[in-house]
Amino acid sequence: KILHFGACRVSMSMTEIRAGFTAIKANIQSRDPIRTLSILSHPQSLHKVKSSDRCCITRHLLTFYVDKVFKHCRTEDSFVNRKISSIANSFLSARRKLGQCREQNNCVCGEESTEKFKQILANYEGLNVTSAAMKSLGELDILLDWMEKSR
Amino acid sequence: SGELYCSLPNPRNVHFESINMKNVLHWSAPEGTGDGVLYRVKYSVYGVGKWIRKPECRNINRTWCDLSNETSDYEEQYYASVKAFLNGTCSDWVETTRFNPLTDTKIDPPMVSVSSTDKSISIILTAPEKWKRSPEEESVSLLQVYPGLQYNVSVLNKKTKKRWFFSINNNTLVVPWLEPGTAYCVSAQIHVTTPVLDSSFSK
Amino acid sequence: GDALLPAPQSISILSTNMKHFLSWSPVVVQGATVRYSVEFQGEYEREYANGSWIPISECSLTTATVCNLTDDISATVAYRLRVRAELGAMRSRWGTLKGFFNRVTTSLTPPLLRVLADGYHLLVELADMGPAFQFRVLYWKKGQESRVQQKVMKEVSSVVHLDTMEAGAEYCVKAQTHVEAINRSSSFSPTQCVRAQRDTSMWL
Numbered sequence: 001k002i003l004h005f006g007a008c009r010v011s012m013s014m015t016e017i018r019a020g021f022t023a024i025k026a027n028i029q030s031r032d033p034i035r036t037l038s039i040l041s042h043p044q045s046l047h048k049v050k051s052s053d054r055c056c057i058t059r060h061l062l063t064f065y066v067d068k069v070f071k072h073c074r075t076e077d078s079f080v081n082r083k084i085s086s087i088a089n090s091f092l093s094a095r096r097k098l099g100q101c102r103e104q105n106n107c108v109c110g111e112e113s114t115e116k117f118k119q120i121l122a123n124y125e126g127l128n129v130t131s132a133a134m135k136s137l138g139e140l141d142i143l144l145d146w147m148e149k150s151r
Numbered sequence: 152s153g154e155l156y157c158s159l160p161n162p163r164n165v166h167f168e169s170i171n172m173k174n175v176l177h178w179s180a181p182e183g184t185g186d187g188v189l190y191r192v193k194y195s196v197y198g199v200g201k202w203i204r205k206p207e208c209r210n211i212n213r214t215w216c217d218l219s220n221e222t223s224d225y226e227e228q229y230y231a232s233v234k235a236f237l238n239g240t241c242s243d244w245v246e247t248t249r250f251n252p253l254t255d256t257k258i259d260p261p262m263v264s265v266s267s268t269d270k271s272i273s274i275i276l277t278a279p280e281k282w283k284r285s286p287e288e289e290s291v292s293l294l295q296v297y298p299g300l301q302y303n304v305s306v307l308n309k310k311t312k313k314r315w316f317f318s319i320n321n322n323t324l325v326v327p328w329l330e331p332g333t334a335y336c337v338s339a340q341i342h343v344t345t346p347v348l349d350s351s352f353s354k
Numbered sequence: 355g356d357a358l359l360p361a362p363q364s365i366s367i368l369s370t371n372m373k374h375f376l377s378w379s380p381v382v383v384q385g386a387t388v389r390y391s392v393e394f395q396g397e398y399e400r401e402y403a404n405g406s407w408i409p410i411s412e413c414s415l416t417t418a419t420v421c422n423l424t425d426d427i428s429a430t431v432a433y434r435l436r437v438r439a440e441l442g443a444m445r446s447r448w449g450t451l452k453g454f455f456n457r458v459t460t461s462l463t464p465p466l467l468r469v470l471a472d473g474y475h476l477l478v479e480l481a482d483m484g485p486a487f488q489f490r491v492l493y494w495k496k497g498q499e500s501r502v503q504q505k506v507m508k509e510v511s512s513v514v515h516l517d518t519m520e521a522g523a524e525y526c527v528k529a530q531t532h533v534e535a536i537n538r539s540s541s542f543s544p545t546q547c548v549r550a551q552r553d554t555s556m557w558l
Contacts, residue, residue, distance in 0.1 A: 001345060001534070013535040014345045015485060016428050029249050035230055038198025047226045071403050078411045082426055085408050089396035089429030142228065145253050148345060306515070313472055315515040318507060328474035328518045344508070
């Protein structure tokens with residue numbers, strides 16, 4: 001599927017990523033008992049980000065998941081670990097394509113996206129690392145829903 | 152009222168059933184309890200710090216509660232919870248899994264209107280609307296919610312029993328050069344690639 | 355214990371139409387059943403997870419000498435693959451596939467296509483090849499090769515309507531698959547031609 005982030009157009013295997021997440025969603029979300037906090041959607045929603053900032057925020061978020069989240073989500077369940085690997089490698093592949101947009105200057109970071117991403121990091125650092133990582137992984141559909149809205 | 156000592160078995164299978172984003176909480180009565188069980192319902196927006204009681208579902212004896220109004224923003228995700236009461240005792244609160252209206256709803260088939268001339272049929276498809284609070288409220292087609300929405304149309308020649316499929320993005324289809332005097336049955340399905348959501352075929 | 359049990363040899367991968375199979379030659383120990391375990395490592399595991407390897411449960415302690423990796427090789431990055439032999443408590447060293455495997459190198463075969471004419475209607479039937487596949491179908495009226503038309507189809511459940519034909523004319527069709535995830539297409543299927551029904555006065 002071709003996703004549009006402002007001037008940046010990226011082909012991403014959203015169907016495969018969503019299938020991978022759907023397969024482990026109940027398992028992962030059941031490991032997150034905190035209902036009152038969100039990494040991605042509160043206090044500020046991803047859905048309020050300006051179109052021009054979409055590429056930068058997406059690149060930040062893919063990096064956030066690759067650098068900070070997936071590595072702290074190893075579980076005792078081999079099936080879950082395999083699906084996490086599949087998603088992580090897909091994110092790596094997608095981030096590389098967004099990097100190409102950045103080189104073509106189509107992925108500029110505005111003030112709002114920088115602020116927005118700071119808020120997400122603050123939410124993340126407000127929890128212990130394993131809880132924060134598992135919560136972030138459980139919110140992957142929030143990220144995918146938002147990314148696809150940009151179609 | 153202070154919290155009662157809750158020894159009543161819990162409600163079971165607490166879950167959302169959603170069609171076109173009409174989101175109704177359903178559950179089964181606690182094991183082994185006959186009539187007379189009453190229920191209370193509360194819900195919360197994921198990431199927001201409070202549970203909100205649903206007054207219209209306070210002390211009800213039915214085992215469902217329509218939370219469409221409270222869960223209509225499909226950019227949010229939700230939890231709901233149910234507690235049972237009987238003869239002065241109660242159960243624990245039992246929660247749903249996290250509910251995402253955008254990916255967890257089911258979609259009705261499209262409305263299909265067919266007109267024909269002696270050699271062709273014209274098909275107009277209408278995607279269902281998202282649930283709305285009242286008839287006066289502005290309608291939102293699921294086409295707006297799922298921009299990648301497509302239609303699969305099946306045309307069955309009743310004489311030869313041959314069935315053809317069409318996959319279309321817009322909502323009209325004309326099939327010319329058909330056999331005069333022959334009955335054709337048309338049905339259609341909605342197909343959303345991601346998130347993967349398929350309606351059943353219309354009657 | 356490792357030295358007694360040799361590592362599997364001739365490790366190779368066969369990847370066709372986005373289905374990926376690792377195979378190796380059996381380790382033979384007289385009178386004993388040798389089992390094998392397979393693991394994979396994506397680019398993410400190499401770069402961000404300390405080079406960790408992930409076991410494939412369906413190919414753990416298996417007696418087969420082939421393993422279906424399709425569900426695990428689900429990103430377009432470079433993967434490393436390894437297999438070892440196990441006999442009771444004994445384990446061989448890992449045998450690792452030479453180099454990397456990236457699904458972008460999968461071989462794509464033309465789709466199985468059947469072209470039908472039903473009255474004035476041009477129809478095609480395409481064998482389903484899985485969710486990763488789209489079908490690009492080209493069709494033209496014989497003799498008008500310069501006016502080729504195209505339809506791209508995603509899911510193909512059964513007989514799909516392509517177009518209506520002029521009475522009595524012959525139409526030709528060919529198709530190729532396209533995999534968006536690796537941005538590659540197969541070669542075209544052989545061309546098939548069918549003729550539309552002649553104009554019959556009964557219908558005028």
